Amino acid sequence: NVFGRCGIAFHQITGLLHDDPQCWREVDEWIEAARVAHVMEHNRLGVMGHYYNGMLDIYSDLTLQCATFGGHIEIVEVDELAALRRDLSDAQISERVALFHQEFDVQNDCSEAELKRAARTSLALDQMVHNHDLGSLAYYYMGTGNPDNEDTISSIILGNSLLTARGVPCAGEMEVKNAQAMKIMDAFGVGGSFTEYYALDFNDDVVLMGHDGPGHIKIAQGKTKVRPLGVYHGKVGRGLSVEMSVQHGPVTLLSVVETSGGRLKFLVAEGESVPGPILEIGNTNSRYKFPIGARRFVNDWNSHGPAHHCAVGVGHIAPKLRKLAQLLEIEVAQVC
Template sequence: MSTLEAIKPVKRPRIGLYSVGLRAYWEQFPGLRERLSEYGRFIEKQMSAWGDVRHYGLVDTEEEGRRAGEWFNGQNVDLVFCHAATYSTSSTVLPVHQRCKAPAVFLNLQPTARIDYDRTTTGEWLAHCGACPVPEFANAFNRAGIPFRVVNGLLGLDYTPEASLTNETTHERPEAERSWREIKQWIAAASVRRTLYGSRFGFLGNTYGGMLDMYSDFTMVQAQTGLQVVVLEMCDLDRLLKDVTEREAKAKLDDIRDMFRISDDSPADKIAREPTDEQLAWSCKVAAAQEKLVREYDLDALAYYYHGAPGGVYEKLQSGFIVGHSLLLARGIPCAGEGDLKTAVGMKICDILGKGGSFSEFVVVDYDDETIVLGHDGPFHIAIAEGKPVLRGMGLYHGKQGAGVSVEATVRKGPVTTLNVTQTGDGRLKLISSEGEATDGPIMRIGNTQTPVRFRLHPDDYMTQWFAEAPTHHSAMSVGHNASLFRKVGELLDMKHVTL
C-alpha cells in the first residue's frame, strides 16, 4: 500500500527519568551506587528509542528530590519515571512530584528473576529490592493527592553486570517483555499528550443539524486536550480553490490512481456508479485546495460539514470533499465528517499512535456471522486498508446535498479497536474502547467504507453495554488491540476511560 509523507510529524515526548536510593547506603556498601546508576543508564537507553529522555540520575535525599523536581520543570517533561532502584524513603521521592506536576510512573523492575540465596549479601540484596519502597511511595502519594502508576516486572538486561552474584540476563523473560511493553505504551501516550497540546484543529462549516451528540463546546475541548479550534469558513476554501493550478490538480490525480482503484458501476445500487472524468477532475482540484487550507492555517486535524443551498457554489465544493480528506488522512491530518470534533480528536489519537483511525459508525448487524458492520460515507484511513480502496461515483450523498466521488473500503483483517470520544452531562470528555476482530465477511457495494467486526460479546450484548455508556455515534477505528494503550492516553489527559 502506497503511503504519503506526513504533513506534520508526530512530536516526540519529553520523558523525565530518575533513580532513587538512600544516601546512607553508598558508604556502607561500596559499588552499590555505581551499580544502580548503570541500571538507570540502561533504562535511559531503552526509552530513548521512543522519546527524548531527560535523565536526572540518582535522587537520594529530600534536598536532591526538590532539585530534581525543579530540574524536570525546566525540561518541560510530559511524564516522569521514578526508577525504584533500591530502598529509599518516601520523603525523598515526594518532593520531586510536589514540584513537577507531570504524571508519575514508578518502575519496579527487578534485575534478576531469582537471587542466589546461598551467596547473596546485604549489598547484593539491596540491588534487587526495588519493590520494597513502592508501597511506601504509593501511600505517601495517595495521602498527598498525587496520582501515580506502577510498572512491575523484570529490568530486562541482555547481560549480567560484573558485580552481580546472580544471572541478570532477563530480556527474553515474559516479565521483562511485559514491563517494557507497558513502558513503551506510557511513552506513546505521552506522545499523544505532547502532540495534542497546542495542535490546531480546523472546524470548517458547521455540525450536521440535529445531531445533538456531536455538538461540542470549543472551550471545553481546548481546556481538556490542549488543542486549539480554528474556526474556518467555506469562503476560505473557495478562495484557495481559485488558486489551484493544473499541475497541482494533476499531482492529486496521480496520488489517486496510485492509492485507489477506480470502480465500475455498482452491481446493486443505481446511485453508485463509475466515477466520471468530470467528477474525478473536480475531486482532484478540491483535494489540492484542501491541502492548501491545511498548510495555510497550520492544521493538525479537521472536522467539517456544510449542507449548502441546492445548486449553490458551496454545495458543489463540499461534494468533492471525501477523496481529498482521505488523502489528508494518509498524510497524518485526520478529517472527521459531519462536523464531529470529538471524533476528530479520537482519530488524531489513533493516528499519533500509528494505529490508523478511520471514521466509522454502526452500519448494520449481521446476526448470522455475529458481527457488526462499521463504516461511513466519509473519509477513510488508507494506511489500514485491506487492499486498495475503491472510488465510486455517487449520484447523491444520502442525507446530504450534492453528488460526487466516495470511498469504498474495508479495514484489514485481524485485531481492531474502536475509540469513541464522547461527552458526559458534566461536560467532561470520556474515552470508550472496544476490542474486536475485523473479519472477511461480505460488505455492500454502495460507495461507503465498511468493515465487519466481531466483538467479544454477542452483538446485542455489546450494543447494550455500548449504548449504556452514552457514546457519540461515531468512533475511530484502529488496527490492533489498543484498549490498554488508550487507557493510558486517558490517564495522561485526565479523561475517564471505559473498556468494553
C-alpha cells in the same frame, strides 16, 4: 503515601531491569501514551461549517475539548476553501488526478470531470491545512444557494481521505469528538477511520459498521475504490466517494464521550475485522466480531452514552488508551 496525601498523581511499574518483557512493554506503553498526550496538547483542530441538523449527540463543548486535551481549535471558512480552488493550474490538477490513480482503485465509471473537480478541492484542502497548520479537521456544510461552496463541499471526499492517510484526520458531520478520537488513534500509529454501526448480522454474530465520506486508506483491506454517486447519502449534491473495508484482523474502537456531568471520557472496545459480504455502495464498510457477541456489544456500548460515531484502528491498543486516559485524568470504560 506522600504522593497520595499531597494530591500528586503517580503510576507504578513493577518488574526487573533485565529479562522482563512484561515490565518493559508497560514502560513502552507509558512512553507512547505520553507522546500521544503531547501530540494532542499541540494539535490544531480545524472546525469548518456547521452541525448536521438534529444530530444532537454530535454537538460538542469546544472549550471542554481544549481543557481536556489542550491544543487549539481554529475556525476555518468554507469560503476560504472555495477561493483556494480558483487559483490552480491545469498542470496541478492533472498531477493530483494522477495521484488519485496511484493511491486509489479508480473505477471506470468515474468521469474525468469529476476526478478533476475532486482534484481541485484536494489541492485547495492541502493549502488550507498548510495555511492554518492544521493537524485534524471536523467539517460539515451544505452550501445551498452558493454554487461555489456547494461545488467545493460536494467534491471533498477524496482530498480528505488523502489528508487522513497523511496524519490529518478529517471527520465529517462536524463530529469534533470523533476528530479527536481519530487523531488519537492515528498518533498511536493504528489508523483511526470514521465509522458508526448501522446493522447487526445475528446469523454470523457480527456488527456491520461504516460511513459515507472519507476513510483511512492506510488501514484498508486492499486498495480503496473510488465510485461515483448520483446522490450522496444524507448529504447535498453528488460526486466521487470511497469504498473500503478495514484490514482483517484485530481492531480497537475508540469513542470520546461527553458526559452529562460536563466531562470527557474514553469508551473502548477490542474486536476483530472479519471477512464477509458488505454493502458495495461507495462507503467504508466492515464486519466486526466482538468476544462478548454482537447483541451484548451494542447494549454495553450504548450504556455509556456515546455519540453514534467512533474511530476504528488496527490492532489491540486498549492498554495504551487506558494509560493515555490516566495522563489526561479522565475516565475510561472498556466494554470488551
